[in-house]
Amino acid sequence: MIASLPPGMILLIGSLLLPLLKGRIQAAWLLLLPALSLLHLVSLPQGNTGEWSLFSCQLTLVRIDSLSQIFGFVFHLAAFLSALYALHVRDTTQHVAAMVYAGSAMGAVFAGDLLTLFVYWEITAVSSVFLIWSSRTESAYHAGMRYLVIQVGSGVLLLSGILLHFNETGSLAFNRLIGSDGQLLSASPAVFLIFLAFGIKCAFPLLHNWLQDGYPQATVTGTVFLSAFTTKLAVYALARGFAGTHLLIWIGLLMTLFPIFFAVIENDLRRVLAYSLNNQLGFMVVGIGVGTAMSLNGTAAHAFAHILYKGLLFMSMGAVLYRAGTIKASELGGLYKSMPFTTVFCMIGAASISAFPLFSGFVSKSLILSAVADKHQLVIWLGLLVASAGVMEHSGIKIPYFAFFAHDAGIRCKEAPWNMLLAMGITAALCVLIGCLPQALLYDWLPFIDTGTGVQVRAASVTPELDFQPYTSHHVVTQLQLLLFATMAFAILVRSGIYPPEIRSVNLDSDWFYRRPFLGTPNGGPSPVERLSTWAQTLRQKTDTHVLTRLRQTEHLVRGFCSVYGRQTNSIRAMVVWVSVLLTAYLLLYYFYV
Amino acid sequence: MPSKNRQSLDDRSNVNKLVYGLYILCGLLVPIQFLFEQHSHFAVEKFPGFYGIFGFVVFVAIVLAGKLLRRAIMREEDYYDR
Numbered sequence: 001m002i003a004s005l006p007p008g009m010i011l012l013i014g015s016l017l018l019p020l021l022k023g024r025i026q027a028a029w030l031l032l033l034p035a036l037s038l039l040h041l042v043s044l045p046q047g048n049t050g051e052w053s054l055f056s057c058q059l060t061l062v063r064i065d066s067l068s069q070i071f072g073f074v075f076h077l078a079a080f081l082s083a084l085y086a087l088h089v090r091d092t093t094q095h096v097a098a099m100v101y102a103g104s105a106m107g108a109v110f111a112g113d114l115l116t117l118f119v120y121w122e123i124t125a126v127s128s129v130f131l132i133w134s135s136r137t138e139s140a141y142h143a144g145m146r147y148l149v150i151q152v153g154s155g156v157l158l159l160s161g162i163l164l165h166f167n168e169t170g171s172l173a174f175n176r177l178i179g180s181d182g183q184l185l186s187a188s189p190a191v192f193l194i195f196l197a198f199g200i201k202c203a204f205p206l207l208h209n210w211l212q213d214g215y216p217q218a219t220v221t222g223t224v225f226l227s228a229f230t231t232k233l234a235v236y237a238l239a240r241g242f243a244g245t246h247l248l249i250w251i252g253l254l255m256t257l258f259p260i261f262f263a264v265i266e267n268d269l270r271r272v273l274a275y276s277l278n279n280q281l282g283f284m285v286v287g288i289g290v291g292t293a294m295s296l297n298g299t300a301a302h303a304f305a306h307i308l309y310k311g312l313l314f315m316s317m318g319a320v321l322y323r324a325g326t327i328k329a330s331e332l333g334g335l336y337k338s339m340p341f342t343t344v345f346c347m348i349g350a351a352s353i354s355a356f357p358l359f360s361g362f363v364s365k366s367l368i369l370s371a372v373a374d375k376h377q378l379v380i381w382l383g384l385l386v387a388s389a390g391v392m393e394h395s396g397i398k399i400p401y402f403a404f405f406a407h408d409a410g411i412r413c414k415e416a417p418w419n420m421l422l423a424m425g426i427t428a429a430l431c432v433l434i435g436c437l438p439q440a441l442l443y444d445w446l447p448f449i450d451t452g453t454g455v456q457v458r459a460a461s462v463t464p465e466l467d468f469q470p471y472t473s474h475h476v477v478t479q480l481q482l483l484l485f486a487t488m489a490f491a492i493l494v495r496s497g498i499y500p501p502e503i504r505s506v507n508l509d510s511d512w513f514y515r516r517p518f519l520g521t522p523n524g525g526p527s528p529v530e531r532l533s534t535w536a537q538t539l540r541q542k543t544d545t546h547v548l549t550r551l552r553q554t555e556h557l558v559r560g561f562c563s564v565y566g567r568q569t570n571s572i573r574a575m576v577v578w579v580s581v582l583l584t585a586y587l588l589l590y591y592f593y594v
Numbered sequence: 595m596p597s598k599n600r601q602s603l604d605d606r607s608n609v610n611k612l613v614y615g616l617y618i619l620c621g622l623l624v625p626i627q628f629l630f631e632q633h634s635h636f637a638v639e640k641f642p643g644f645y646g647i648f649g650f651v652v653f654v655a656i657v658l659a660g661k662l663l664r665r666a667i668m669r670e671e672d673y674y675d676r
Contacts, residue, residue, distance in 0.1 A: 139674075139675070260656055261656065261659050261660050261663050262663070264656060264657055264659075264660030264663075265660045265661075265663060265664045265668065336603075373635035373636070374635070376635065376636075378636055378638075381635075381636065385648060385652075386652050386656075389648070389649050389652040389653050389656065390652075390656050392649075392653070393653055393656055393657065405603060408604060472630075472633065473629075473630035473631075474627075474630050474631060474632050474633050475633075477623060477626055477627050477630065478627065478639075478644075478645040479645070480623055481620075481623045481624070481627065481643065481645035481646040481649065482645040482646065482648065482649035483649065484616065484619055484620050484623060484646075484649075485620055485623075485645070485646040485647070485648075485649040485650040485653075486649040486650065486652070486653040487616060488616055488617060488620050488650065489649070489650045489653035489654050489657075490653065491613050491616060493654065493657055495613070498657070498658075499657060500657065500660060500661045500664065503668070504671045505668045505669060505670065505671055506668075506669050506670070506671055506673050506674060507663075507664075507667045507668055507669070508667040508668075508669060508673075509667070515674055519673075519674065519676060520676055522676060
């Protein structure tokens, strides 16, 4: 029976047991769930299973191919490592939410039809918000609400798109949705709605701010889970449905660029990581937009590597928040003395995301950049190079520098708990291993092949044929040049006092548009929304009074008329007259219109 | 104040050593590039030290742009709490 379960279902069902367990047994079960689920996944053969006919719809609950496999595999890895990181937490709500969230994200990746995808899509939204609410602060509650509204909004758009799509095509199958010309403008409104739903979860520019608003408000361990699943599920969905959509190249480029400026001036280091996450998604989206086998493989590889190093960075900042009690750059510094292991792990994550040779980001991002260069798209390529220098700034340097070095803020705390260190250690080791052995650990598992007639997801029997060598001396030297000269710029800027100091502040972003209307004036006056509501109330009262007066006048007129008529005749005669008038009117209408 | 620990980064001379080491490394990386075969896709890549100059200039530009952006969008920490 277990063999017929869809992937991820072990986590969904297994999480129901968590509230019944306590202490170490609960912790053990938490670790066992992703491990069991991974074993289950490995035992499943490629192909479609769980095919159902619901009314006239053909559903495919499970589709296992090399694309869903690579995302499913890294989701399991992330679930296990994040669970290990959260092992010390004694909060059943968080554990259940995390397991349901991870399980539904896995289910979504293996969904073969759009309706099944939608169901899992919504479960990820609803379960993940509890990781934000579990902080149990008022600001986390409000941030969670905003997050939920946007996530569920994405689900509503998705469902609308799916229903329209089904109406047009009669099929619910989740395959390539964009036409062969790759133009979104010539796609149907249904496809556009689905694109928008994916775009919200993928944090497209102007649809992005739920990420920077919500993630830094989640619990120490919750953010680590959050960083892995939602956005990469969207990347998977875009790669499946919208590979080769030209617009994605520009959307992706914008995504890589705009967050880097916000990250420079952001004081909350977990929010810096959220901007950085947005920037990394941009590289993946460009890869999907370019649409060649190499660029799509680059996207899959980058998603795989990214889940690990981004998780590692969030883990290290979580450990700082857990031990030092703050994550504001303006209050941190010098923590390398108290937390030496966390410092090293954070720097490995920083080196990976910055794409230093021998670290995972180098072998995955190079694929996307090479694919863009192969297409001779100079502007895009230069844009991605700018973004790469930006990554070096905010994730490569700013995160480790302001948390662990800079000036000694005098915080003396304990090193992170053993389970956090173990989780960070394993993740760091994986980042280095992937960077050193890219062929065996990453390239051999990449899903896309070029068949000559087009790019396809390869079958299990087909061996991948990625012809790419990241470690050429030219590539290594030029990359080191880019990164080390950027570091030199940092050193000069800091030593000359030009580098902007960290200041306790908030920076406005696109969330301002939907948060500002609810804010009162600084002296305690009403917010624009309150003023609008008061105005609407007054207007309604005025209208009510006006309408009531008119009604009373009309009533008065009718009563007057009836009383005059009534004096001349009795009520039965009046009724007969009225009935005859109505029947005549009916007859005339019938005569003219039927 | 010099620290007792000779490795400590509180000691400015240790930081200086690291920074000068970085400058030397950067200085070496430009000529090293020409020892190897180049595989450039774009003409601009052939410019000596292109990646280094690009990384340096872009980094400075990003930081300065960030400073400008701060003037436009930075608010008090309790901006959204009022």
